[in-house]
Amino acid sequence: MATDGLRHGTVTAERRVITVLFADLVGFTGLAEAPDPEDVATVQDAYVAHAADAIGRNGGRVEKYIGDAVVGVFGVPSGTDDDAVGAVRAVVEIVDAVAGLAASLRCSPKRCGCGSGCTPARSS
């Protein structure tokens, strides 16, 4: 396998085995009613924070954000034998976090307009 340590001007390039994860939040589109932009922003912020935490906690770095998708990389700038396991572990945590996020929204009094055990309803 070729591993290059080539310099082109001021940049260095090398080949590496890495693990990449793309995690995209879906659920904003395709709804009968358009959600409030504030609601969307709140959920996006919480999602991104959870995802970045999960990626960092398991040895990865957030490469970039593309819309509602978070791109995490494991193995840059240095790798371990557990990069793939770390990535899958981060993914499982992200899936759990989104489930928790959905649950917390469902039970938010602001969202439901009632004390407890309510369903997400919009009156307007």
Place this chain on the structure above:
Amino acid sequence: MQPEALRVRVGVHTGEVVVTYLDERNDSWRLTGDTMNVAARLQSVAEPGTVLVGAPTALAAETMFVLEPAGTPALKGIPSRSPRGGSSARARSPAARPHSTCPSCRPSAGTSSWPVWRPGWPGASWLVIAPPGAGKSRLVEELAVRARAAGHQVWTARAGIGYGAVAQLLRAALGPGATGELVLDRLARGGTVGLRDEVAVRHVLPLLAEEPLTDPRADLFSSWLTVLEA
């Protein structure tokens, strides 16, 4: 907004990329390669609420997670025959489990790309060298499992610092009593010049001297291969 409609769909893939460092401190970089595209495509074909992992990722992670086969999804722009876009698996376990069920990710018995000991074969040895994360340990474990299943006795041992084979290759390439100047000279003759040369020397000499290695393994490996190629 209906919160229960919130789902995440995920694609994970493992493979080689070219990392182009954009500053001297290697703090920012650009990643190029099919691995990025395959991960993005896996995500785009994953059903909301599911995770699709590429075959190499499944192979590396299946001892820790419950995975189930997901067939060979058609990935836009990725040839379906390509091993990189090959069989995928769904991760569905919220917790780590000791074993997985991922038949499509596990090479079937007799697959020629995996060494399988057969009775009657003469003695043979394999040297497996690959960067961290490529699945060397997994390969050896799989071989041991098969050999055991075939009724053979299996012994495993880990020798020294674990890089003895690479040290041997480097000694053979550089000759006895290699110095930093010699390594730099070889690198220059091999056409690689730059900052990483100094790093390579720092990574090669302790290996030859059998001193403890503290730098990240992938960095060490990268340096060793650069010197070997030069």
